[in-house]
Amino acid sequence: MLSGRSKFKRVRHFVALWVLGAGLAGCAATATRPEAPKTLRTGAQPLDRLQVAIVPPERDLEAQVMAGDFAIANNDLSAAATAYGRAAELTDDATVAARAAELALAVHDQDLAAKALDRWARLGAKPLELAEGRARMALDRGDTPEAERQLNAMIATGDPDAWREFGRTLAMARDAAQAGQLLERLATPQRLPNDSAAWVAMSGLGETLGRHDYARTLGEAALARFHDGNTYAWAAQQKLGAGDRAGAKKLLAKAVASDRTNPRLRLAYATLIAQDGDDKGAARVLAAGPQDPDTYTMRMGLAARANDKPALARLYDEIQNRPDDVQTANAYTLGQLAEILGKLDDALDWYAAVGDDDPRDFDASVRSAVVLHRQGKDDDAHAVVADLETAYADRPDALRKAFGVDAELYMDSGRYADAASAYDKALRVKPDDPDMLYGRGLAYAEAGQTEQAVTDLRKVLAIKPGDVEASNALGYTLADAGRDLVEAQALIEAARAARPDDPSVADSWGWLKFRQGQLDQAESTLRGAWTQRKDADIGVHLAEVLWSRGEHDEARKVLDEVRRIDPKNASLEKTERKLNP
Template structure:
């Protein structure tokens, strides 16, 4: 049989390949409009969002989309868009209360008082369990407080309000917010008489306090607290007001009774501190240290503070160590830890603590600056002036031109003999704060002590002395300047008065040197001996004695 030519047939197309899918244009694509609306909201473009939801609600049977379109139409002050959305919302099944609220919001927006009153009346008559909350929302969102106030007073009357104290309080609070104080007080008093709850008494008390009636407010708060003795919030409020009037003991007694939490312990501690009542502070400390674990953990920083005040530094360290990293006082607890370590003679640990803080707070300039500043202050206390200057320099890199840091570094430079750098810092500080008395005194003393630019030193110290005539440190500067100028008798008189007023060791050293130069060696030695008893390790005394008695 002859070969037949093979016939190659194309494969039959798949059914899906023969289908044509209709792709709607964007105006008729529900998903596209919803995405456009959400994107517009994310960039706060309410007009574009309103347009997108206007189209979306017409493409969907979801009443929630129409409700959102209503809110957007009102928000952009487009009454036509809002009405169109309300009509669509009604078709899709919004209930009567929702429609009345929306129409009332639109009427209030347009200043249509009668229509707003009509719609709000329909809302309140709807029987919806949230009707009064919806009513309040309409008024609080108004751009016209006078219109909102009139509607509130005409509709939220005592005879129309429901038998629910929350509704009465909400309307009274709304009236107070809108500036209708008499109405707010009327509704508050009515709620107090009708329901007699602690909350109604407390709000009526708050209104009296707002209006300056402290006696009446305190009386009502006392009654509110009596109706609900276990209410911690009421006790705290009442105790706070008592404390503001100086009635610390009465406030403390109030807080001692009933349930305790971190807030009651904190206020009790504050009241005792204001009254300088260490016995009460001790009592609060003992009770709080034995409180439930959650209260102790929340109060670790307060416990540390109390332990410090009571002189229990080692205990304070333990409490500060328990302050969690996410506590608002975490930084302060770390800082107090460093200072306490220094006080306990553990200087190396103190500076190590601050070094760790300087790493931990690299991205928080305010805390980083403070950590460097405390580091510098602790070095100053140890008379390690070069290290103090270095720490101040680091702090100034974080907070350039900071007056306190410039002042501290200037003092440290002066102590290590870097007079030019000290003078530069003080001059810079006085450019920033020309009236800084302490900086003027510091610069004047530094110049006088170095025996340079004495006329400028005299001008600076004289200005400081005029501003603070009774300041011993400024008197010391003036007396030392007189010594440098060769006015020994005047220097003696000024320095002796300053020494008698405060027995500051450095002032005593200056007085002793002046007496020595006057030939009053015995008197000078007596002063030096007294300085030695006051401050046995005073470096200025040691240097002066080496210079005067080589």
């Protein structure tokens, strides 16, 4: 909510006046009682002379400002504009008139805007501010000649902010075609200042308004005139938009060379390099110059993708050796690095250091819960999530995510009923959320509640037809239960077509073939998936197929390997009991 100006924050005192009865109650008159003094009988009472001025609300400055702020808080900008318009007439404060004008322009009220601008002019508005307001009014009513006159007046002020406000005014116009015509007519190379930022901004505005030829021509003119990082970067963006990645990379290389202190340029260049498969080259570009949280984050991501533990350790030490304020600004990244490096206590300390005003505060709490879970401190992990659920109770998206995290922790612990309950809570926040339905379906499947699992997964596919994960999960669930195998085959075939090299899909296909009694195909498919990914569930399925074929020794070898990978795997324990009753 926009706050009222402090000079209007006066304490209003309301005096309750108790009206005294006229005259004094008398007793029965007697001959011997002296007469009361005349002053008490006939003189005017002191309160009779007290005059209380009642100010009508429309003439009460504070009341109007408060009404305007209340309307803003309730997203009623029309009422706010009316209230601030009245307030502007009651004060000599130019800031109130400025706010009245901005609100009137925002709600496209020509009469209110005209009055507010006139009042602001009398109170000392700058020529640029007045011309901008009048240009916006003209654009609103489709008066192109007047809009052009006022836009020219803005430029003519010579104000350092003139071109920035010129662009802002056109960007807010309701008629993009009208704004684009005015942009081309007024923002020409002959008139633009000797400032690359203005040229790039106008070229970018041209793209936004659909004047692509103008944007390209002005961008090329800027590139020919200026040779700074800002211009090279914009030219690279235009090349990229035209599908010329090679040209964009060359221009970004020039941008970085012209301004090695700019981390934004290095990030853009490194992103293109990494997208072309050269992670090491991207990391070198990022490391060569001043750092910020984004460069550190991308360097961490590149090293983690390559599973380069030495590089991660060096980055961790590098940030830790920076000043305290840099460490604080990068506390979340330091927590992630410590977590990857297995320094779990340090990770918790860094996540705790992430400030409440940091946009990654929520994520830091989530990672803290995951770390505590990895340490076997499940009660503490769920307590952290419970705190999140309380702190974000009024923010549905975050609350849903918190319940989802709780569910995932329960899933990883094999507490499937608790996981389903947590997913239930998330679905009460956002009914029919496909991610939460998918998670609950898996929880039901693991808990042996096949009917509920099938219901949830079918609902996911109704919401997101053809979803690969849901198709694979539903197909596997049906196959595992030995029911609706025709439907299961169609679902898994669809998933295989979408992801032919995905081991988890191959696992589902192999298990389906096992349920259909096609042991040769089941074994070959599961062996391929097991070779590709040493996943405990795939290994268990392969072992069961081998056992069914009488290859008991081979099956035991696979189970021994599964035990080394995941000794607490629920499928392993179940299969071992079945094969060795």
